[in-house]
Amino acid sequence: MSLLIGTDEGLYLVRALPFERDDAELVLDCGMVTGIETYEHTDDVFLSSSSGAYRSSDGGETWMDLGVPVGSRYWHAGESEVWSVLSTPDALYAGTNDPYVYRSVDDGETWMEMKGFRDLPSRGHWESPIDPHYARLRCLESVPGRPEQLIAGxxxxxxxxxxxGGQTWHDRRDTIVDDVHEVVPITEDVWMAATGYLDHTIEKIGLGHAVGTGGLHRTVDGGDSWTRIDVGNPFSYIRNVFVHDGTLFFGGGEEAPPEWVHDDHGAALFESTNFGRTLDRVSYPTEETQVIDTWDVYDGDVICGSGLFDVPDPREDIEGCVMRRDDDGTYHDVGRVPANIGTIATV
Structure with missing residues (x-):
């Protein structure tokens, strides 16, 4: 079993855990990796990145550019970036930081923009914290058992x-905080969402940038309403949530990434065996500085990756760390790569 490791500086492949740094092979020089996706209905692996979207049909050894449109938006902004990719049995989808939604029904040969996404009433309020401030379509998901029902975060x-299938869209901005990092649909109606601190309403009335509540949110009615389940958690800048064998996992940081440049933050890892009614804080090897951003399962064990992402001045002293959870709940460092880890996937 191999592991794909998406970093700020491209995609690495390791063929076993644990691994030494020299064992990590750079297999795709694509800039920042924003997502790696695998699916039960296909053996292909899909990747989104700052240089485009890619597909591998050989377990991540080689990659083909899917040709998602990323032409120049404005003279001062350069090319768009692909922040999310979704495969269903009938179509491929990609989300950019324009933000636009594209769909392909011929296996990536051609792409069509789903222009209904431009018509959402709240679109004029969307904004990214990173210059030039175009919002990122950070996640695209389909509802379990309903491949034509899409979720955009x-x-x-x-x-x-x-x-x-993306032709028309329903605006649900008023049901959850603005800063959505990830949505994990568990069933048709039960989904989890990891969020951050950017709140446009608070910012517009002069109370500052990135001073929202963030946190981990849950819906039990298919996105009609959301409830924060980690109320009181100070480590509420959360990028990813993971569910495996009845246990809920997520890592969080204090403050937003700009505060992480000089380690002016804390980080924490939480587990819950009762779907968030109680949260147990768990120690992990890099908790003094690094925030956990990604999860998967390797040979039956939960694994995760950490780093310091989205800081204004990337730190050369940070090595991305892959950790493995033992049966007794202890996390161990099983390998490092020379850049922040944003996403991992077993293949």
């Missing part, structure tokens, strides 16, 4: 839903 612009 915007950083920062809330959550939006489509029931017809």
């Amino acid at each position: 915007v950083e920062a612009g809330g959550i939006h839903l489509s029931r017809d």
Whole structure:
């Protein structure tokens, strides 16, 4: 079993855990990796990045550019970036930081923009914290058992839903905080969402940038309403949530990434065996500085990756760390790569 490791500086492949730094092979020089996706309906692996979207049909050894449109937006902004990719049995989807949604029904040969996404009423309020401030379509998901029902999470612009494969969209920004990092649909109606601190309403009335509440949110009615389940958690800048064998996992940081440049933050890892009614804080090897950003399962064990992402001045002293959880709940360092880890996937 191999592991793909997406970093700020490209995609690495390791063929076993644990691994030494020299064992990590750079297999795709694509800039910052924003997502790696695998699916039960296909053996292909899909990747989104600052240089485009890619597909591998050989377990991550080689990659093909899917040709998602990333032409120049404005003279001062350069090319768009692909922040999310979704495969369903009938179509491929990609989300950019324009933000636009694209769909392909011929396996990536051609792409069409789903222009209904531009018509969402709240679109004029969306904004990214990173210059030039175009919002990122950070996650695209399909509802379990309903491949035509799509979920889009915007950083920062809330959550939006489509029931017809992306042709038309329903604005749900008013149901959850603006700064959506990830949505994990567990069943048709039960989803989890990891969020951050950017709140456009608070910012617009002069109370400052990135002073929202963030946190981990849950819906039990298919996105009609959301409830924060980690109320009181100070480590509420959360990028990823993971569910495996009845246990809920997530890592969080204090403050937003700009405060992490000089380690002016804390970080924490939480587990819950009762779906968030109680949270247990768990120690991990890099908790003094690094925030956990990604999860998967390797040979039956939960694994995760950490780093310091989205800091204004990337730190050369940070090595991304892969950790493995033992049966007794202890996390161990099983290998490092020379850049922040944003996403991992077993293949």
